[in-house]
Amino acid sequence: MSDKIEDIGEKGHTATTGYVLVLSDVIAQAEYLASSILHHAEEKKGEPLRIALSGGSTPKRLYELLGSSEYTDRMPWHKIHLFFGDERMVPHTDSDSNFHMVKESLLAHIDIPFRNVHPMPVLDDPVKAAEIYQAELQAIYGSDTLQKGKPLFDIVLLGLGGDGHTASLFPGTPVLHEQEKWVSWSQPSDAPHKRMTLTYPAIASSRFVMFVVSGESKAQIIREVRDENKPYPSAAITTEGELHWILDRAAGGE
Numbered sequence: 001m002s003d004k005i006e007d008i009g010e011k012g013h014t015a016t017t018g019y020v021l022v023l024s025d026v027i028a029q030a031e032y033l034a035s036s037i038l039h040h041a042e043e044k045k046g047e048p049l050r051i052a053l054s055g056g057s058t059p060k061r062l063y064e065l066l067g068s069s070e071y072t073d074r075m076p077w078h079k080i081h082l083f084f085g086d087e088r089m090v091p092h093t094d095s096d097s098n099f100h101m102v103k104e105s106l107l108a109h110i111d112i113p114f115r116n117v118h119p120m121p122v123l124d125d126p127v128k129a130a131e132i133y134q135a136e137l138q139a140i141y142g143s144d145t146l147q148k149g150k151p152l153f154d155i156v157l158l159g160l161g162g163d164g165h166t167a168s169l170f171p172g173t174p175v176l177h178e179q180e181k182w183v184s185w186s187q188p189s190d191a192p193h194k195r196m197t198l199t200y201p202a203i204a205s206s207r208f209v210m211f212v213v214s215g216e217s218k219a220q221i222i223r224e225v226r227d228e229n230k231p232y233p234s235a236a237i238t239t240e241g242e243l244h245w246i247l248d249r250a251a252g253g254e
């Protein structure tokens, strides 16, 4: 496991320069990710480990594994802080809610202090909700200005939609141009709910970004994002640290 931000110097990684790891299947993928997260948590010694979780269906297997007897007692949950990379603006009890998925697959099975879990608030007013979450992040970060060399997140987990979106950075939405705010919202034209999302600058303030993608249905879009430099939102992800694509063979090929 590499943990060397200094190896990539000032520049950090982008979605197209990051490392690619192709694992045999989704089970191996979840096992690799769970052991990486445990490793990072152990490396932080007494310091908190801040993880921004991805939503959708792909990371569910990872969350279930982290919540299983194989991992849950080994994870130092008391020093792990769980944030969300994006959220659908539906109640947290709704089956479309990313928080709901994380609660069912992980939170219900682990002994994590309540104060360590940071769901995105859901309000009728998405601007207000985004401001509240940004203020929460800024309070934890200790500043309202992101500084290079002081990453907001240790790990940002990201998925990849078939239309090239990641988090809730959807094609054609104004949030793609956001350079100041850490959290914002959008109404994607072909997704049913308003979304809240971390912005590019907030995601870039990270030690590790891990794209977690599986299944044959994602093989083509991965190629377009990674190899063909097509201008999908996911292709514009950067980090001051390392970026890893963790794929199963169906998505990543040989």
Ligand SMILES: O=C1O[C@H](COP(=O)(O)O)[C@@H](O)[C@H](O)[C@H]1O
Residues within 6 Å of the ligand: 054, 055, 056, 057, 058, 059, 085, 086, 087, 088, 098, 158, 159, 160, 161, 162, 165, 166, 167, 168
């Ligand atoms: O809508 C979303 O989609 C992406 C990808 O989801 P998946 O179901 O194809 O894995 C996800 O990363 C994002 O968090 C989610 O809100």
